[in-house]
Amino acid sequence: MPCISSTFHTSHKFNNDETVSSPAFADSVSEGDIRWIKSVGDSINVDDIVCEIETDKTALPIPSPYKGFLKSILVEEGEKVKAHQPVFIISLERPDSQGVKIDEQATRIASDIPESNIKLSDESQDPLKNANHSNDQIISVPQLPESVSEGDIRWIKNVGDQVEVDETLCEIETDKTTVPVPSPNKGVLKEIKVEDGSKVHAKMPLCVIGSEGLGKSTTASDIKSTPKQSPTSTPLNMPDLPKVPRKVSIDIKPSFGETDRTNIPSGVIDKKPEFFPPFFNTSQKASQGKVSPIQKPTDDISPHTISGSRTETKVKMNRMRKRIAERLKQAQNTAAMLTTFNEVDMSQVMALRERHKKTFSELHSGLKPGIASFFVVASARALTKQPIVNAFVMEDNSHISYRDYVDISVAVATPKGLVVPVIRNCENMSVADVEKNVAYLSDKARKGNLAIEDMDGGTFTISNGGVFGSLFGTPIINLPQSAILGLHAITKKPVVINDKIEIRPMMYVALTYDHRLIDGREAVTFLKSIKNYIEDPASILLDI
Known part of the structure; x- marks a missing residue:
């Protein structure tokens, strides 16, 4: 990945304004698209991210070198910018437009209140701002690995929540994993600077933790429990409006005969209902009092009637799931995938596990030998005999890279998606080491x-x-690898052994390989070697 300079150019100070330009790009990057995080008039601290420049390689955040207010945006959202191009202007003074505004309703209500009782201070409007700021701490995004430049944030705590030391405030979902952000101190979450679902970068400010809570006079529970006054509530010292007595009363008497309509005001009976079931004639008024036999509803349910809920819920796809989808589709579009199958008799492995599981568990801290561990060892032996399956086609499609080591990825299903942690140097491992x-x-x-x-x-x-x-499936290659082995359920099946039919525990195995690199002969020979190792585990010890 090309290195991008982080030096930002600013103009000379004039009338307390500073112009900030885009940094110098690497030689392979000439321009990028801008995405604004701050808006005109927003308060900005030093190193706050004002915008991002998305290039072909990465997303470059542009922090503010000054504390002030965003006075002007010089490049519109989504437009392309080049190196050293002026991007925005920072005002070191508070703009007039940011002063306190009073709407017309507040003006009318305040007109009868003495001037001494009116307080327009920002601190009087927000209890959080009355808190002691001396011990507030800004929590930033931790350092991300070199291969990860950004992530999506998901908040676990809300403003006003009490937090303990090392309690997780939020999580940052990257392409490969989820990074938790713990609280370094005990206190109250006073401010969230990045909205849920937004993209964040390393060292970007996330929230503010107040170690002394919200102060002595105001607590988080007080703020949550205090109801807000609605716009239509009675203003201060306004006279009560006279109560209007109800003049209309409807007296409905239960009867098996005619309904007593003497007390029902006119216009209620003659009012046309807004909805009619399909079996009513919508042109007929209810005041006619009769329904024709054709329009009378029946007890039979229409064959077209749909019962039950038909709601839909839209959920945002998390970053890991999006990355998995991209990788799977990339594999389909890149590799010439072909799958070959075989059937493995699991009798010997299962008998070996049953015979030695107690001793194995005692020697290895309660672990039990799993089926997957035998296949990892068998695959490692087979890969050393068929090195082409362990190789891969390089990105330029003109070279093949052979490895003299075997690192096997084991797919693990998690609530957030499929991950593939790697067991390294499996060629030198035993079943216990793999387990x-x-x-x-x-x-x-x-x-x-x-x-x-x-x-x-x-x-x-x-x-x-x-x-x-x-029971059966065709796995997809995990690029840039050239092959993947799929294991399936073990089922008892009748098989022919020495011209006799016996019931054996059998498993289908599938090998998907990149036909650009691996021919059918190598693929079938490789899968056959795994079959032989599993059906005769002693051959692993003898290396035959």
Whole structure:
């Protein structure tokens, strides 16, 4: 990724105004599209992000080098900007337009109130501003990994909430993982500077934590429990309006005969209802008192009648899910994917697990040997024999990169999407070593604690859909890898063994590979090697 200079150019000070220009771009970047975060008149502190310049490679935030107010925007939203182009003007003085405004209704109400009782101070209108600011702390976005430039924020706490030390305030969803932002102090969340769902960058201010709460006279519960006065409520000292007695009364008496209409005011009976069911004639008035037999509703339900709720809920796709969708579609558009299948007899592996599970658990802190661990070891051995499956086509499509190591990605389903942590150097691991790594990474994935380093790289992927009951499937390659192994559910099936029919636990396995690089012979030979290792686990020890 090209390096982008962060030096910003400003004009000489004139009438307390400062012009801020776009920084110098790298040689490979000539221009970008601007996206504004602040608006004209907004209060700005030093290093507050005013706008972003989105280039082909990354999004470049432009912070304010001064404290003041955004006086003018020189480039409209979405327009292209070049290096050293003036972007906005910062005023070091408060603009007149930011003064306190009083609407017409407030003016009319205040006209009868003594001038001494009117307070137009900003602090009197906002209890949060009366709090002691001496111990307030601004919380910023933590440092993100080099491969991640931005993320979407999701707030867990609200303004006024009490927070404890290390309690999570919000989460930043990146393309690969979710980064929690904890509170460094105990206090009250006084201000949120970035709206939920917005993009954030490293070191960008997020919120303000007040270590002394909201002050002695006002608490967060007081603010939440105090009802706001509606615009139509009675102003101060205004005379009560005279009450108007009700002149119309409707006396409806239950009867099995004619309804007594003497007390019903005129116009109520003759009023045409606004809605008629489909079996009524909408041209007929209710005052006629009779309904024709054709229009009489029946107890039969129309075959076109739809019962039940038909609502729809629109939910914003989180950043990780969007990135997964992009990667899957990229794999379909890039690789020439082909899938080959085989069937594996799991009798030997299952018998081995059953025979040694107690001893294995005692020696390895309660772990149990899993089916996936045997396939990781078998795949690592097979990859060393078929190095083309462990290779990949480079981005220029003119070179092939061979690896002398085996890093296997194990797909793990989490509530936020599919993640693929990597077990490194599997070619030197035993089943116990693999099981420890799988348990450790799976636990981190489900808790949302996976780091970028846990998912970087990988030369081959194993996806186990059998844990969810999948019987058969064709997995999609995880680029830039060249192959992926799909495991499925184990089912008992009749098979022919030595010319006899026996019931064996069988599993379908699928290998999807990039046909640009791997020929059918290599792919089938590779999958056949995995089958042989699983059906005869002793061959792994003998390396045959």
